[in-house]
Amino acid sequence: MSAVFALVDVNNFYVSCERVFQPRLKRSPMVVLSNNDGCAVARSNEVKALGVKMGATWFKMREIAQEHRIVAFSSNYTLYGDMSNRVVEVLRSFSPDIEVYSIDESFLRVESVCPWQASYRAFGQAIRAKVLQWLDLPVCVGFGSSKTLAKFANHLAKKNPQFEGVCDLGAFSNNELEDWMRKVDVAEVWGVGRKLNEKLAQLGIRSVADLAQADPKRIRSLFGVVLERTVLELNGVSCLSLEDIAPPKKQIISSRSFGQAVVSLPVLTEAVSFHVANASQKLRAQHATTQGIYVFLQTNRFKPEEPQYNEGKLITLPNPSDDTRVITQFAINVLERLYRPGFKYKKTGVMLLDLQPRAHDQMNLFGAVVNSTNSPQSLQLMRCLDSINGRYGRGTLKLATMGVSKAWEMRSENRSPRYTTHWDELPIVD
DNA sequence: TCTGGGGTCCTAGGACCC
DNA sequence: TCTGGGGTCCTAGGACCC
Numbered sequence: 001m002s003a004v005f006a007l008v009d010v011n012n013f014y015v016s017c018e019r020v021f022q023p024r025l026k027r028s029p030m031v032v033l034s035n036n037d038g039c040a041v042a043r044s045n046e047v048k049a050l051g052v053k054m055g056a057t058w059f060k061m062r063e064i065a066q067e068h069r070i071v072a073f074s075s076n077y078t079l080y081g082d083m084s085n086r087v088v089e090v091l092r093s094f095s096p097d098i099e100v101y102s103i104d105e106s107f108l109r110v111e112s113v114c115p116w117q118a119s120y121r122a123f124g125q126a127i128r129a130k131v132l133q134w135l136d137l138p139v140c141v142g143f144g145s146s147k148t149l150a151k152f153a154n155h156l157a158k159k160n161p162q163f164e165g166v167c168d169l170g171a172f173s174n175n176e177l178e179d180w181m182r183k184v185d186v187a188e189v190w191g192v193g194r195k196l197n198e199k200l201a202q203l204g205i206r207s208v209a210d211l212a213q214a215d216p217k218r219i220r221s222l223f224g225v226v227l228e229r230t231v232l233e234l235n236g237v238s239c240l241s242l243e244d245i246a247p248p249k250k251q252i253i254s255s256r257s258f259g260q261a262v263v264s265l266p267v268l269t270e271a272v273s274f275h276v277a278n279a280s281q282k283l284r285a286q287h288a289t290t291q292g293i294y295v296f297l298q299t300n301r302f303k304p305e306e307p308q309y310n311e312g313k314l315i316t317l318p319n320p321s322d323d324t325r326v327i328t329q330f331a332i333n334v335l336e337r338l339y340r341p342g343f344k345y346k347k348t349g350v351m352l353l354d355l356q357p358r359a360h361d362q363m364n365l366f367g368a369v370v371n372s373t374n375s376p377q378s379l380q381l382m383r384c385l386d387s388i389n390g391r392y393g394r395g396t397l398k399l400a401t402m403g404v405s406k407a408w409e410m411r412s413e414n415r416s417p418r419y420t421t422h423w424d425e426l427p428i429v430d
Numbered sequence: 431t432c433t434g435g436g437g438t439c440c441t442a443g444g445a446c447c448c
Numbered sequence: 449t450c451t452g453g454g455g456t457c458c459t460a461g462g463a464c465c466c
Contacts, residue, residue: 060432191465
């Protein structure tokens with residue numbers, strides 16, 4: 001049986017999450033803003049119809065927002081993350097072969113589990129109905145014989161009401177498929193970004209059909225193996241398999257713009273400590289250690305009239321570690337060497353690189369167990385830290401270097417309650 | 431006043447090995 | 449006169465994704 005992939009994706013995901021708990025807003029124009037309330041990262045259909053683009057800066061939209069009474073929410077990733085997990089649980093009941101591709105999209109292998117022989121449309125409608133009933137979230141489903149085709153099918157389902165949210169390319173004749181591919185811009189293809197789109201246009205490749213009909217070898221010589229695979233995938237040759245087990249991360253980043261400019265080293269120290277705590281908790285969650293820590297510091301690039309400073313430094317630890325205390329110490333050391341007084345800083349962040357599975361703990365050249373950073377005491381302490389913070393909330397237990405000042409915290413002026421994860425923020429039904 | 435955050439993969443070129 | 453062949457590893461930069 002040849003492969004059939006489904007791509008399920010939640011429409012306007014963040015907006016839809018907010019609407020679950022504020023049903024009176026189901027028809028209001030709405031946006032969800034990025035961290036720091038910077039720009040629109042999710043738009044309701046009403047807002048899209050007004051011509052507001054993805055990533056539009058909020059402060060530049062004030063006028064149109066007032067005129068059309070656009071409701072803006074600050075992003076609430078605790079809520080979206082939890083809702084996302086719930087969607088995945090529902091999807092898992094339809095197929096055990098699932099790849100969680102992003103917070104609002106999953107690929108499923110469905111050829112052996114579709115209960116409606118040869119009717120993937122009915123299968124897709126069943127998925128839609130269940131997610132809607134259980135979670136009140138609208139999804140679209142696309143079916144195709146490769147991931148790239150499933151993505152394309154999903155795009156058609158989303159943009160063309162006659163599909164009623166489900167599109168199965170397998171049900172199309174060759175001519176029908178070509179017609180649809182002819183109608184859609186090549187920029188919509190998964191893997192074709194802005195640059196490739198420009199270069200393809202120079203070759204006269206403008207529609208999905210143009211790319212599908214291009215010679216894979218030629219595409220490879222001009223653009224590389226990645227786009228060659230895309231061409232093959234568009235022709236139903238599955239090159240990208242389902243990654244049902246998420247591979248461990250190769251790097252972990254934590255960074256944030258400040259709500260307002262920061263000038264002082266102590267405040268930066270608190271921010272860096274926060275990012276280390278954040279990143280190393282994720283590090284321990286995947287049972288890994290880090291040996292490379294990169295710390296960076298940035299001024300506001302949107303204010304060229306202010307003096308700019310944009311630097312980062314990498315430090316290599318003598319021994320791999322996952323201990324927040326150790327990593328914090330090194331990171332603060334780097335920060336102190338990086339810091340120059342007199343600048344208005346806008347952003348800082350920490351990257352953990354050189355990640356290794358914890359099981360691979362390596363002794364140093366002299367074979368000594370000088371590796372006190374991975375001592376049993378450290379292990380236990382970190383486990384304790386994570387479990388307390390897991391139970392009572394992030395930041396319940398923290399290093400003193402994280403401080404208590406909120407001087408650097410991001411703006412988040414209209415965040416909704418964390419309805420599904422915090423007892424004191426549960427929705428109340430009158 | 432105001433401009434997000436977190437990732438992956440591929441390629442080319444340099445340095446080095448025998 | 450004259451200068452091979454086959455590799456690996458690392459890094460920086462560029463492209464992409466959501």
